[in-house]
Amino acid sequence: MIYAENLKKEFKKTIKQPGLAGSFKSLFNPKTEKITAVDDISFHVAKGEVMGFIGPNGAGKSTVIKMLTGILTPTSGQCTINGQIPQKNRKQYVKEIGVVFGQRTQLWWDLPLTETYSVLKEIYEVPEDRFKKRMDFLNEVLDLQPFIKSPVRTLSLGQRMRADIAASLLHSPKVLFLDEPTIGLDVVVKDNIRKAIAKINAEEQTTVILTTHDLSDIELLCKRIVMIDKGRNVFDGNLHDLKAKFGQMRELCFEAKSVDGLLQKLDYKAHFRVTDDDVVVNNNGCSVNVRFNSDLIPVADMLGYTLSQVSVNDINVKDADIEEIIRRLYKQEVDVNA
Amino acid sequence: MFANLRRMMKMHRIFIAQDLKRMMEYKIDFLTGAFSFLLGQAINIIFLAIIFSQIPTLIGWTFEEIVFIYGFSLLPKALDHLFCDNLWRVGYFIVDKGDFDKYLTRPINPLFSVIVELFQVDALGELIVGLLLIGSTIGQVSIHWSVLNVILFLIVLPFATLIYTGVKTITAAIAFWTKRSGHITHMFYMVNDFAKYPTNIYNSFIKTVITYIIPFAFTAFYPASYFLTGENPWFNIGGTVVISVVLFTVAVFVWNKGVSAYESAGS
Numbered sequence: 001m002i003y004a005e006n007l008k009k010e011f012k013k014t015i016k017q018p019g020l021a022g023s024f025k026s027l028f029n030p031k032t033e034k035i036t037a038v039d040d041i042s043f044h045v046a047k048g049e050v051m052g053f054i055g056p057n058g059a060g061k062s063t064v065i066k067m068l069t070g071i072l073t074p075t076s077g078q079c080t081i082n083g084q085i086p087q088k089n090r091k092q093y094v095k096e097i098g099v100v101f102g103q104r105t106q107l108w109w110d111l112p113l114t115e116t117y118s119v120l121k122e123i124y125e126v127p128e129d130r131f132k133k134r135m136d137f138l139n140e141v142l143d144l145q146p147f148i149k150s151p152v153r154t155l156s157l158g159q160r161m162r163a164d165i166a167a168s169l170l171h172s173p174k175v176l177f178l179d180e181p182t183i184g185l186d187v188v189v190k191d192n193i194r195k196a197i198a199k200i201n202a203e204e205q206t207t208v209i210l211t212t213h214d215l216s217d218i219e220l221l222c223k224r225i226v227m228i229d230k231g232r233n234v235f236d237g238n239l240h241d242l243k244a245k246f247g248q249m250r251e252l253c254f255e256a257k258s259v260d261g262l263l264q265k266l267d268y269k270a271h272f273r274v275t276d277d278d279v280v281v282n283n284n285g286c287s288v289n290v291r292f293n294s295d296l297i298p299v300a301d302m303l304g305y306t307l308s309q310v311s312v313n314d315i316n317v318k319d320a321d322i323e324e325i326i327r328r329l330y331k332q333e334v335d336v337n338a
Numbered sequence: 339m340f341a342n343l344r345r346m347m348k349m350h351r352i353f354i355a356q357d358l359k360r361m362m363e364y365k366i367d368f369l370t371g372a373f374s375f376l377l378g379q380a381i382n383i384i385f386l387a388i389i390f391s392q393i394p395t396l397i398g399w400t401f402e403e404i405v406f407i408y409g410f411s412l413l414p415k416a417l418d419h420l421f422c423d424n425l426w427r428v429g430y431f432i433v434d435k436g437d438f439d440k441y442l443t444r445p446i447n448p449l450f451s452v453i454v455e456l457f458q459v460d461a462l463g464e465l466i467v468g469l470l471l472i473g474s475t476i477g478q479v480s481i482h483w484s485v486l487n488v489i490l491f492l493i494v495l496p497f498a499t500l501i502y503t504g505v506k507t508i509t510a511a512i513a514f515w516t517k518r519s520g521h522i523t524h525m526f527y528m529v530n531d532f533a534k535y536p537t538n539i540y541n542s543f544i545k546t547v548i549t550y551i552i553p554f555a556f557t558a559f560y561p562a563s564y565f566l567t568g569e570n571p572w573f574n575i576g577g578t579v580v581i582s583v584v585l586f587t588v589a590v591f592v593w594n595k596g597v598s599a600y601e602s603a604g605s
Binding site (some may be wrong): 041073094095100108111125 | 348352356364395440443444446552562597598600604
């Protein structure tokens with residue numbers, strides 16, 4: 001369905017020297033530097049698959065998505081989606097895809113939502129009867145009814161995101177690209193959006209590629225993960241493999257009652273006989289944050305040891321965020337290569 | 339081809355309707371815009387009248403003839419303003435902010451898509467003032483409104499408009515490489531002020547520039563002078579058609595090159 005082969009994208013960047021004099025210098029004698037945003041990325045996504053595309057900020061996720069959607073032209077390499085090359089015959093190609101950039105909107109800012117949908121209906125040439133059915137379906141899945149008559153500028157971020165996703169699905173695309181669809185949303189709205197994406201994927205076998213920083217998005221939606229960092233592919237597999245391979249990092253957070261000798265009391269490394277890689281302690285006054293590998297240190301033991309050493313006000317354990325896994329993953333990559 | 343054109347016309351109608359609805363949301367903004375425009379035009383005409391109160395003619399052109407040329411110059415400008423105003427935004431922020439992305443993910447031509455997105459109702463003021471000025475000179479300038487001339491008048495207007503659109507398209511497209519080009523558009527656009535007056539009042543350098551380089555002289559003085567004098571129809575009318583088509587073809591070429599160089603913006 002989606003093939004990306006050795007995608008590469010370079011940007012030219014003018015190097016500005018500091019200050020006003022520097023600005024003049026770079027005006028007359030500009031020095032440019034090549035920045036490789038995406039370097040040799042390849043992957044394949046099957047029809048009906050939901051792929052989580054992750055990586056830290058600046059890894060090149062959005063650049064890849066923009067090449068796949070035909071917005072950017074790759075410096076080298078090629079992608080084919082459903083047998084089509086996005087940059088060639090762009091008009092035909094975009095009829096088969098839906099795109100949502102979480103940070104932008106394609107809705108008409110000053111007009112009621114219904115107006116946007118009727119314009120999109122014309123743009124994508126959706127016949128009247130199919131449009132009605134489609135709106136009913138999207139209404140049911142994304143619950144647009146409460147705000148469908150309001151001007152877009154008055155919508156909350158969560159409503160706007162639902163409206164944007166509905167807009168991208170109006171023409172029943174075969175592939176849906178979602179760039180950070182849950183960014184800045186609260187837990188309940190995130191959950192609704194995830195459910196909607198899962199439902200659309202299940203009912204219509206829509207192939208979905210989504211980028212996110214939220215590990216829960218990945219866990220609830222994606223069986224498949226491609227992870228990139230610094231423009232390179234660092235992992236391609238499923239979530240289970242990822243966790244099995246790179247250790248189950250967890251985070252223990254607690255509020256100690258007293259700050260005196262706090263860190264001396266907590267010698268996790270010696271107690272569990274693990275290395276710096278598998279347990280990291282950070283504290284800010286009384287609030288302590290311990291990242292640990294739960295494959296080596298069971299959560300119960302971790303809690304038991306901590307509570308035996310210090311008395312706490314509040315304590316909880318959660319999955320470490322994706323950045324943490326990437327950090328470890330990337331480190332490991334470097335070690336393997338060295 | 340024709341089905342495509344029909345579809346584009348239909349889309350255009352829908353977008354215009356959208357904009358009228360949008361305008362209704364911002365009535366005060368619209369009224370203020372219209373008022374300030376009328377004030378600006380009134381000042382221009384008063385200024386012309388003051389000059390002509392001192393001199394009888396300007397290199398052989400009477401006050402009424404100058405008013406006709408001035409009025410004529412407003413028509414293509416107004417038409418471009420009415421239909422193609424969104425090109426300004428391309429150079430000022432659409433490209434820079436990465437908002438151009440959305441035009442590339444829709445199954446319609448991006449240039450068409452940018453243009454139809456905004457129907458600038460403010461321009462109706464310009465159009466009305468232009469027509470009023472032309473009307474006010476009736477009987478005072480020697481124009482023979484034969485059927486042929488009326489047809490030529492209607493034909494030459496869209497081509498003259500295309501010169502404005504072409505200049506804006508090229509300069510807006512520069513933003514695809516430089517991120518921002520609004521000021522470049524502004525700089526070139528301002529040259530149109532020269533076109534409101536007879537080209538023979540300028541030195542040969544300016545005359546060459548506004549005839550062949552930034553051909554605004556073809557948006558007003560040349561076609562208007564044909565209607566006033568009946569001279570040189572091939573150059574004055576034919577030239578407008580040829581120059582505008584050449585310019586717009588170049589503009590579309592530059593635009594398309596620009597689109598493939600578009601770098602979007604980080605999100």
